Amino acid sequence: MKFSHFFIFFVMPLLLMGCAATRPITDVALAGGGAALANTLSKGDPAITAAGAAGGVLFGEGLNYVSTKQTEKASLEGYEKGRSDTAKQQYWFLVNQEKDRDQQQESIRYYEIPIPEQKIDGVILNPTTKYLRIEE
Numbered sequence: 580m581k582f583s584h585f586f587i588f589f590v591m592p593l594l595l596m597g598c599a600a601t602r603p604i605t606d607v608a609l610a611g612g613g614a615a616l617a618n619t620l621s622k623g624d625p626a627i628t629a630a631g632a633a634g635g636v637l638f639g640e641g642l643n644y645v646s647t648k649q650t651e652k653a654s655l656e657g658y659e660k661g662r663s664d665t666a667k668q669q670y671w672f673l674v675n676q677e678k679d680r681d682q683q684q685e686s687i688r689y690y691e692i693p694i695p696e697q698k699i700d701g702v703i704l705n706p707t708t709k710y711l712r713i714e715e
Contacts, residue, residue, distance in 0.1 A: 613638070689712055
């Protein structure tokens, strides 16, 4: 391949594209490469050169499709991992909250208070035991 073909098919499209998105750059570069390769192999036949450019664009679009699918898959996996992490955080929050409550209950004591049989306003109340809760 001559230097002029390389400049026309590879460098010039990239210079004209500037800092655009990668999809057009990939399409132009692969179309130029396909055209240059087809032009060289067909010894300048314009139909084959055009077919080579079209093949390069199709190949570029295939690469972009695969890249997009991988990006979408990674995004979905990240989203699901975030949901999973949120559920785990909520679970551990509840577990720790329960532990704190159990530790607080260790400092709670109950004292028995026996209440004897009583007669109030002519009503006889049976003896019972009441519990007094003490938190320290």
